[in-house]
Amino acid sequence: MKTKSLVSRRQQRGLIQWPSERQLAEVSTRLARMVKVGVRWEADGDYFASGDLAYQIQEILRATEELLKKSQRLKR
Helix, strand or coil: CHHHHHHHHHHHHCCCCCCCHHHHHHHHHHHHHHHHHHHHHHHCCCHHHHHHHHHHHHHHHHHHHHHHHHHHHHHC
16 A cells, blocks of 8 residues: 555656756755865865866766756757
8 A cells, every 4th residue: 555655756756856046056065165175175185086086076067068958959
């Protein structure tokens, strides 16, 4: 019976679960903090860790930019 009630609740909400505005803001805040940490690591001479972190954040930004471009094309 529990499974049936879970399915019916999911159907009421829809199958796609979009992130909330709060979740998006939290991720943005955390990424900004990570940048500050990476800058500190670099200043302390840890170029491997800071470089890796910078690369990963740049990849997140590239993927986000690509997603934004795709969404603009879909609007047309």
